[in-house]
Amino acid sequence: MSQDNLFEAHNIYKSFGATKALADVSLTIRSGEIHGLIGENGSGKSTLSTIIAGVQKSDSGQMLFKGLDYTVSDSAEAVGKGICILLQEQGTFANMSVAENIFIGSEKMFVKNGVLSVSAMMKAADKVLNEIGVQHIRGSDDCESLSFEDRKLIELARTAYFDPSVFIVDETSTALSRKGRGILYGMMKKRTEQGGAVLFISHDIDEIMEFCDRITVLRDGCFVRTLVKSEYAPSLIKQLMVGREIGEHYYRNDFTPTMEEHW
Numbered sequence: 001m002s003q004d005n006l007f008e009a010h011n012i013y014k015s016f017g018a019t020k021a022l023a024d025v026s027l028t029i030r031s032g033e034i035h036g037l038i039g040e041n042g043s044g045k046s047t048l049s050t051i052i053a054g055v056q057k058s059d060s061g062q063m064l065f066k067g068l069d070y071t072v073s074d075s076a077e078a079v080g081k082g083i084c085i086l087l088q089e090q091g092t093f094a095n096m097s098v099a100e101n102i103f104i105g106s107e108k109m110f111v112k113n114g115v116l117s118v119s120a121m122m123k124a125a126d127k128v129l130n131e132i133g134v135q136h137i138r139g140s141d142d143c144e145s146l147s148f149e150d151r152k153l154i155e156l157a158r159t160a161y162f163d164p165s166v167f168i169v170d171e172t173s174t175a176l177s178r179k180g181r182g183i184l185y186g187m188m189k190k191r192t193e194q195g196g197a198v199l200f201i202s203h204d205i206d207e208i209m210e211f212c213d214r215i216t217v218l219r220d221g222c223f224v225r226t227l228v229k230s231e232y233a234p235s236l237i238k239q240l241m242v243g244r245e246i247g248e249h250y251y252r253n254d255f256t257p258t259m260e261e262h263w
């Protein structure tokens with residue numbers, strides 16, 4: 001492995017019946033970078049990111065984390081190894097408390113003499129929520145009563161608590177309010193400053209060019225190319241995404257806040 005490759009995926013394949021979601025996809029994420037992953041709907045972005053985060057398994061391929069073979073059987077194991085994901089879809093369970101969702105898979109931390117200390121777990125949840133600037137959600141709240149965005153904040157609290165080396169953000173930034181995005185961008189920045197990395201997934205070209213140090217393009221489940229900053233151009237990225245030259249107005253640009261406003 002090259003010295004600054006924090007995470008490597010090699011020759012990843014994944015099919016769902018006749019659908020080839022990923023075919024021979026490789027990707028490297030360097031220490032300290034925000035690595036963008038872009039592609040049209042259905043190009044395989046979420047499949048790749050959830051495989052890295054242990055949510056599902058590849059059919060074949062190899063992954064390395066910090067130069068060592070990386071295999072995980074579920075997302076809690078990935079979190080334990082230092083890889084967290086902010087899922088595109090709902091990432092919390094409705095029939096559980098906020099605290100149970102934050103510490104899912106790691107409840108053992110709060111067990112003393114064989115008994116789970118619910119109050120210690122609630123206290124730890126409130127502490128981490130306060131730390132990320134969220135006061136209106138408490139560890140004892142029922143997730144079911146919370147909005148999609150509030151439930152995303154719970155996932156952010158989980159990430160803040162576990163302080164992963166690799167933080168994967170799958171398309172959720174546009175679902176967050178301004179405050180939520182501020183928290184998210186702050187957490188992304190912290191990862192890179194601490195020598196970790198972010199895999200930032202979006203289909204929004206402007207957002208991804210603004211945030212990312214390199215961008216990998218997927219098309220129809222295949223790796224197309226990884227671009228460095230000096231190669232960034234919306235027309236090239238669009239062309240790589242769709243596989244042909246297309247007109248200027250094909251993509252809507254509906255991403256407004258800029259990085260500077262939050263950092």
Ligand SMILES: Nc1ncnc2c1ncn2[C@@H]1O[C@H](COP(=O)(O)OP(=O)(O)O)[C@@H](O)[C@H]1O
Pocket residue numbers: 016019020021039040041042043044045046047048
């Ligand atoms: N659980 C699943 N079952 C069946 N097909 C799936 C499943 N997950 C993804 N796919 C299919 O795999 C392809 C890639 O999907 P996905 O990774 O979600 O793309 P993206 O995130 O880039 O929009 C799509 O054709 C999608 O319909």
Ligand SMILES: [Mg+2]
Pocket residue numbers: 045046047088171
């Ligand atoms: Mg997706």
